[in-house]
Amino acid sequence: MKKQLFFFFVLALFSFRAMSELTVSEVAPGVYVHFGQHQLPDAVNQGAIANIGFIVGDSCVAVIDTGGNPAQGYALKAAVEKTTNKPVCYVINTHVHPDHIYGNIAFKQKGVKFIGHQKLARAMSARGDYYIAKAAEQLDIKLTAKHLIFPDIAVKKHMAIDLGGRKLILTAHPTAHTDNDLTVLDKQTNTLWLSDLLFLEHLPVIDGSLKGWLRVLQGLEKQKYKTVIPGHGAIVTDWPTGLLAEQRYLQTLLTEIRGMLAEGRFLEEAIELVGYSEKDKWQLFEQFHKRNVTTAFAELEWED
Amino acid sequence: MNINLQKITFLLLLITPLFAAAAVDESLWDNTLKPQYYAGKVIFESNDIIELDVPYRAEDPALVPIKIISKVPQTKDHYIKKIVIFVDKNPFPFVGEFGFTAFNGKADLAMRVRINTYSYIRAIAEMNDGKLHMTKKFVKASGGCSAPLGADLDAAMKRLGKMKFKLGAGLELGKPSMAQLLISHPNITGMQMDQVTRFVKKSHFVDQLKVTFDDELVLTAKIDIAISADPNFRFYFIPKKSGVLKAEFMDMSCETPVSRAVCNPGKRYSYSYTVTP
Numbered sequence: 218m219k220k221q222l223f224f225f226f227v228l229a230l231f232s233f234r235a236m237s238e239l240t241v242s243e244v245a246p247g248v249y250v251h252f253g254q255h256q257l258p259d260a261v262n263q264g265a266i267a268n269i270g271f272i273v274g275d276s277c278v279a280v281i282d283t284g285g286n287p288a289q290g291y292a293l294k295a296a297v298e299k300t301t302n303k304p305v306c307y308v309i310n311t312h313v314h315p316d317h318i319y320g321n322i323a324f325k326q327k328g329v330k331f332i333g334h335q336k337l338a339r340a341m342s343a344r345g346d347y348y349i350a351k352a353a354e355q356l357d358i359k360l361t362a363k364h365l366i367f368p369d370i371a372v373k374k375h376m377a378i379d380l381g382g383r384k385l386i387l388t389a390h391p392t393a394h395t396d397n398d399l400t401v402l403d404k405q406t407n408t409l410w411l412s413d414l415l416f417l418e419h420l421p422v423i424d425g426s427l428k429g430w431l432r433v434l435q436g437l438e439k440q441k442y443k444t445v446i447p448g449h450g451a452i453v454t455d456w457p458t459g460l461l462a463e464q465r466y467l468q469t470l471l472t473e474i475r476g477m478l479a480e481g482r483f484l485e486e487a488i489e490l491v492g493y494s495e496k497d498k499w500q501l502f503e504q505f506h507k508r509n510v511t512t513a514f515a516e517l518e519w520e521d
Numbered sequence: 522m523n524i525n526l527q528k529i530t531f532l533l534l535l536i537t538p539l540f541a542a543a544a545v546d547e548s549l550w551d552n553t554l555k556p557q558y559y560a561g562k563v564i565f566e567s568n569d570i571i572e573l574d575v576p577y578r579a580e581d582p583a584l585v586p587i588k589i590i591s592k593v594p595q596t597k598d599h600y601i602k603k604i605v606i607f608v609d610k611n612p613f614p615f616v617g618e619f620g621f622t623a624f625n626g627k628a629d630l631a632m633r634v635r636i637n638t639y640s641y642i643r644a645i646a647e648m649n650d651g652k653l654h655m656t657k658k659f660v661k662a663s664g665g666c667s668a669p670l671g672a673d674l675d676a677a678m679k680r681l682g683k684m685k686f687k688l689g690a691g692l693e694l695g696k697p698s699m700a701q702l703l704i705s706h707p708n709i710t711g712m713q714m715d716q717v718t719r720f721v722k723k724s725h726f727v728d729q730l731k732v733t734f735d736d737e738l739v740l741t742a743k744i745d746i747a748i749s750a751d752p753n754f755r756f757y758f759i760p761k762k763s764g765v766l767k768a769e770f771m772d773m774s775c776e777t778p779v780s781r782a783v784c785n786p787g788k789r790y791s792y793s794y795t796v797t798p
Contacts, residue, residue, distance in 0.1 A: 340669075343669055343674075344669045346667065347664065347667045347668060347669060350664075350667070351664065354663075392675075392676070396674070396675065426676070481687060481688075481689060481690050483586070483631070483701075483755070484586050484633070484753075485576075485586045485588075488580065488586075507580040507581075508580045508581045511580055511581045511584050512581070515584060515750075515751060518703060518753075519680060519683075519685075519703070519705065519751075
């Protein structure tokens with residue numbers, strides 16, 4: 218009886234693994250995205266909350282972000298294998314946040330090059346210990362230093378990679394959402410993988426520079442893209458209109474915090490007063506807004 | 522009489538568990554911090570001299586705004602001489618020691634601190650006659666000391682040493698007036714260790730601070746890694762005429778985050794600002 222039960226479990230486990238490839242949508246020819254849910258990373262979702270995916274060329278595949286835990290990384294890998302028989306040649310990490318890099322280990326093998334912003338490696342080193350501790354505490358996943366796969370290729374400003382008849386232009390941005398934001402432009406379909414430089418529905422999270430982020434958006438706003446993939450939220454096909462909500466939120470913080478500083482008011486007051494006109498327009502506002510105000514206030518009080 | 526005794530026993534039984542619970546939370550203070558910093562001293566616990574104003578839940582544990590509100594004016598004969606702040610459960614619980622004089626008018630103080638886990642934060646005021654008064658609050662926070670360095674480290678390092686004064690609106694001669702001092706310094710805890718290369722960063726933080734107004738002492742501080750990046754203090758002084766507010770600080774670098782046995786003094790920085798009411 219016990220044996221049978223054990224056998225049943227093994228079978229169940231295998232069938233679960235077999236079915237466990239991630240659901241992905243083809244948002245443009247050869248461009249696949251798995252859409253994350255707008256949730257706080259926790260022990261139930263185990264950090265699998267971001268948009269992640271891959272682009273398929275004639276000779277190989279570029280994975281763009283690997284997910285919030287190793288299991289999601291393996292599920293993404295299964296999705297790649299189900300979609301195409303071409304091998305993965307690049308893994309592009311758009312920035313250091315755990316929901317985008319914790320699946321890296323699934324792709325660590327010969328022939329796969331990891332690519333990141335030139336400041337990604339430093340951010341991974343500086344945050345590694347803290348992130349690993351937090352993963353155990355908040356996500357209920359056990360990670361070690363070997364799960365942090367560092368970039369093999371660091372992008373200073375721009376870099377082109379070729380997937381075989383398909384060119385991707387990678388751009389390393391100045392400090393915005395974080396200090397290591399990297400975006401991917403697929404020339405063939407004019408699709409911009411903007412990752413966390415763009416949040417829709419989910420409140421934007423500032424972990425870099427409010428002013429820097431607005432500057433980067435100002436530049437992107439002038440460009441024309443057919444499809445834009447945010448780090449959190451649905452696909453954008455009306456660029457730059459899809460950018461307006463985030464821009465409005467960030468601009469509101471900038472204007473109101475500057476106002477508070479001009480009046481000689483303090484951080485504690487700003488936390489309670491700034492940006493509440495945006496409250497009903499976003500998910501996870503309660504969880505991230507006050508922290509955003511804190512980060513932005515600490516940045517803006519050094520303006521002259 | 523008998524009934525009274527029963528009543529008292531009953532009441533005692535009722536409150537015993539509360540004492541027990543409080544004792545658990547107080548253990549770090551009672552067993553470690555108090556013996557270390559106040560051996561043999563009597564400390565009154567009350568909110569009559571100073572009170573702490575802290576958020577119950579910290580939105581950003583690396584940057585928790587706290588305020589100490591004084592309940593007595595600073596006069597020549599009776600004033601708060603010193604306020605010492607601790608976060609019991611921080612890896613290095615000592616936050617800072619702040620010195621005041623009658624010249625402050627009032628010994629209110631605001632700053633931003635790092636809080637590493639759910640913990641008591643406490644402030645002990647030492648009066649000019651040596652009496653000690655303690656106030657405390659509980660704060661829910663997590664990860665403040667090991668939290669990643671400031672969002673934009675490069676910008677912070679470029680600005681290191683820069684200072685600013687901001688004065689409260691309606692500065693009145695001869696009245697206690699608020700001043701805010703902003704110091705640009707990443708105040709590195711040294712706990713942002715590199716897991717992968719096993720390279721342990723040294724702590725590097727503002728250690729000594731002195732503020733004067735026309736050479737008269739306004740505030741002195743000995744502070745540590747629990748002060749948030751870009752240290753920010755608000756305090757009071759009484760300007761009797763136009764004059765110069767001057768801030769001087771020294772930073773320090775230590776081999777480990779939690780021991781001050783091996784440290785190297787850093788640089789001295791100073792900044793002056795003319796006050797014209």
